[in-house]
Amino acid sequence: MKERGLLIVLSGPSGVGKGTVRQAIFSQEDTKFEYSISVTTRKPREGERNGVDYFFKSREEFEHMIENKKLLEWAEYVGNYYGTPVDYVEQTLSEGKDVFLEIEVQGALQVREAFPEGLFIFLAPPSLSELQNRIITRGTESEELIRNRMAAAKEEIEMMDAYDYVVENDDVELACERIKAIVLAEHLRRDRVAPRYKKMLGVE
Numbered sequence: 001m002k003e004r005g006l007l008i009v010l011s012g013p014s015g016v017g018k019g020t021v022r023q024a025i026f027s028q029e030d031t032k033f034e035y036s037i038s039v040t041t042r043k044p045r046e047g048e049r050n051g052v053d054y055f056f057k058s059r060e061e062f063e064h065m066i067e068n069k070k071l072l073e074w075a076e077y078v079g080n081y082y083g084t085p086v087d088y089v090e091q092t093l094s095e096g097k098d099v100f101l102e103i104e105v106q107g108a109l110q111v112r113e114a115f116p117e118g119l120f121i122f123l124a125p126p127s128l129s130e131l132q133n134r135i136i137t138r139g140t141e142s143e144e145l146i147r148n149r150m151a152a153a154k155e156e157i158e159m160m161d162a163y164d165y166v167v168e169n170d171d172v173e174l175a176c177e178r179i180k181a182i183v184l185a186e187h188l189r190r191d192r193v194a195p196r197y198k199k200m201l202g203v204e
C-alpha cells in the first residue's frame, strides 16, 4: 500500500495574501503538491475559470453538497459559501500525493478536527513584527493607533494557536520557500520515516 500524502493547510487572517502565496507556489515548476480546487457560490471574477480557480455553484447546489457530506469543510465568508470537496482530498492522499488547501480560518479549524494529522500553516501578516518595532521605537505614532494595532495583533496571535507553523508573509518568494521547507521537514519526521524501515526489516 502507498504511504498516504500529507494534507497541507495554508490559512490565516483575511487580507494576509494567502491567495497570492498559493498562486506563487503553484507557478513554481518544482512544486509537487496537488491543489484542491474549492467550491464556491461567489461569482467568477474576470479571468477565472470553472474547474481551474474554483468550481462555481449555485447556493442550492452547494447546500446539496453539504447535505450529502461532499465537503471536508465549508464556511460562509462575506455572503458566499466556500468549501473543500472531500472525495478529491481522500483520493489524492491515498495515491500518496500531498494535497494543498488554501482556506480561511473557520474552515481550517474544521479540517483540524477531521484531520488532526494534517500540517497546519498560519500565514501571518508582517505587521506583527512591524508592530514590535513600532512599540520599541514609540513616539513616532499615536498611542491610539498603536493600541488598535495591538488589539488586532492580539486576535491574530490567538488564531495561531490552532496551527503547527507560522510563516510571515513579508515577501512572497520567501514565504513560498518557508512553506516548502516545512513540508520537506514534515516528510522527514521520524514517525513518518521509521515505519518504512521497520517494515523492510520486519521489526514492526
Ligand code: 5GP
Pocket (backbone or CB within 6 Å): 014, 018, 019, 038, 039, 042, 073, 074, 075, 077, 082, 083, 084, 102, 103, 104, 105, 106, 107, 108
Ligand atoms: P476569494 O473569494 O477572494 O477567492 O476567497 C475568499 C476567501 O475564501 C479566502 O480567504 C480564501 O482563502 C477562502 N477560501 C477559498 N476556498 C475556500 C474553501 O474551500 N474553504 C474555506 N473555508 N475557505 C476558502
